[in-house]
Amino acid sequence: MAVTIRDVAKASGVHISTVSRTFSAPHLVNPNTRSRVLACAEQLGYRPNRAARALITGRTYNIGLIVADIANPFFPPLIKAAESQARKHDHHIFVADTNEDPALEEEVVRALAKQVDGVLLCSPRMSNALIEQLSREVPLVVVNRQITGIPAVAMDVAGGARRAVDHLAGLGHRHIALVSGPRGSWTSREIRRSATSTARAANAELTIIGPNPPTEVGGLTVAEDVLRAGATAVLAYNDLMAIGLIEGLLAAGAHVPGDVSVVGIDDIMLSRLTRPKLTTVATPTAAAGRAAVDMLLAHGDDRRTTAHVHLQTELVIRDSTGPGPGPHSPADPGDVIAPGGVAS
Amino acid sequence: MAVTIRDVAKASGVHISTVSRTFSAPHLVNPNTRSRVLACAEQLGYRPNRAARALITGRTYNIGLIVADIANPFFPPLIKAAESQARKHDHHIFVADTNEDPALEEEVVRALAKQVDGVLLCSPRMSNALIEQLSREVPLVVVNRQITGIPAVAMDVAGGARRAVDHLAGLGHRHIALVSGPRGSWTSREIRRSATSTARAANAELTIIGPNPPTEVGGLTVAEDVLRAGATAVLAYNDLMAIGLIEGLLAAGAHVPGDVSVVGIDDIMLSRLTRPKLTTVATPTAAAGRAAVDMLLAHGDDRRTTAHVHLQTELVIRDSTGPGPGPHSPADPGDVIAPGGVAS
DNA sequence: AACATTAATGCAAGCGGTTGCACTCGTGTC
DNA sequence: GACACGAGTGCAACCGCTTGCATTAATGTT
Missing domain, CATH: 3.40.50.2300 (Response regulator)
Structure with a gap:
């Protein structure tokens, strides 16, 4: 059925090793022979069997x-x-x-x-x-x-989380919730570590909620917890959760970003298409x-x-974050991207 | 380096063919032998090499x-x-x-x-x-x-397109644009065929725009064409294009669904998260x-x-479609799903 | 007790390739 | 003219595994 190196050898009148070399060590075979072999191979539709090759190489x-x-x-x-x-x-x-x-x-x-x-x-x-x-x-x-x-x-999600928390603190948020990701996730630990120290430095309270499944539903179901905790801003493990969370918050009657600001991570394509457009940390x-x-x-x-x-990651500020209850300082311009912009 | 059938054979004191049969024809080997072989294999961490097996089977x-x-x-x-x-x-x-x-x-x-x-x-x-x-x-x-x-x-995208066009015509749209997909797409041809005959039957005009790349950008760039054609409703090849199209329409100052109704196809996860939520044909x-x-x-x-x-496909009616300029008939209740519902 | 049958295993060829080695030439060197 | 040499090719072993066949031992049949 399938055409093998032997068929090509027969057709071109050379030994199979010459056919083999034609493909895997062309410099070892005479140009004339090679072109003849190649012609036969082409004509027969020969393609080397990679699995067979792998067996020995x-x-x-x-x-x-x-x-x-x-x-x-x-x-x-x-x-x-x-x-x-x-x-x-x-x-x-x-x-x-x-x-x-x-x-x-x-x-x-x-x-x-x-x-x-x-x-x-x-x-x-x-x-x-x-x-x-x-x-x-x-x-x-x-x-x-x-x-x-x-x-x-x-x-560098740690850097991203830092910029996100700084962004929120800068907007005057004094109580931030961190909606963490699944158990076993290095990213989640990094975010947690970075958010914790950044929040402390910014003198903001940080409530950690999780671990959670990293899905829209995962975000949706913690909306209640976020509100109960009294946080006015949230950093979510990823955009999917942030989007679910926003749905949950809206359903519970909280406005975004009026009552609660939300930041995601990843900058998935979705994030600039939801309403409000999601502020997020873009990952490459x-x-x-x-x-x-x-x-x-x-x-x-x-x-x-x-x-x-x-x-590197970067903070993309869109429409899901706004002023919090506290005094707010202007954000560091080095960290921000034009709001609503298409991610590069 | 890697442990082979030979290592297992040596360790368990049988011939390689017995080891082979232990894995690929267990009924041919004595239960005692088999368990001994399995124990050795387990202990050595043996796993059959599928590529090698494939070579012969x-x-x-x-x-x-x-x-x-x-x-x-x-x-x-x-x-x-x-x-x-x-x-x-x-x-x-x-x-x-x-x-x-x-x-x-x-x-x-x-x-x-x-x-x-x-x-x-x-x-x-x-x-x-x-x-x-x-x-x-x-x-x-x-x-x-x-x-x-x-x-x-x-x-059954043809059925989906039919229901979509009927839905639009039922809402009173007399001029519908079909934003078609990429050249070579069977789906696109099916949609076109079905939309054409359905529109004719419903006595509505159908303007076909395309072919286009099946992406958000593809949808975005035809917004102008849709408006210029004077259509008040659009059926797009897929949701991504529909979403891009809506962006384009909004950017051009047209309201959705106020001025133009838009229907997508596929019901990707995104579709129920955009604003307005997309009316679309759900494909399984x-x-x-x-x-x-x-x-x-x-x-x-x-x-x-x-x-x-x-x-089968089904029409999921959400918020991107609304009444058109003409008289509208109630939609066939058999074809509709609760608006805004989560797709099953 | 002689024989047929069956279960369990070993043997060796082969799947489609690669590759070290040996062999045959034609050429250049002394 | 004898020799070394390199280019080009063939030979055969092997990669890890499967499988038809042969072999052996154990069991059943008459």
């Missing part, structure tokens, strides 16, 4: 990409960028959705290990220790996590996808450096 | 999933459902993004062909003829396309993803039927 030209939830709008741009970058280097990508389940993450990494050159673990929920162990079984790059010795692409997801693929592919050549790439 | 336990644009919110739920369904059957999926480029579609199918059991071609842009040819090289299931002899999952994308995987996996067992699965 150890290189699969595949990459595993593991995310918590494909349907979370944070991930598609990352996946798209990673896939595109991978294909530029002639690699294909497996995508797996773990449904926020750490056990499934482990299982999937192991299941994929043999047929990939490496795995991109995006916003993993499993423990550092487990990640370290898995990275001994298959080359790993983590996105949104920092572990010594493991190549990583991390977004596409860049992260590209960088992660690049690190993974470089990893093989050069394992002396386990690089950690840091990507 | 011809079954890879992989599926290719090809979409036009991962970042288009229509696709993630489909991908998620397909991935989940595939994993239920112990399959992994390759995801490829073709950027709406038919040539890339072909290339990717061919590149993937050898390492998958089949390919899901979602909303392909290439020609029927090419799809037929490719389906001779690798099992194919198409989503949102109908080709005799090729298994397909199609959503997750069900399509599952069905497509099921068809692909069944295809092998049973090639006597090349099934075509049809999935």
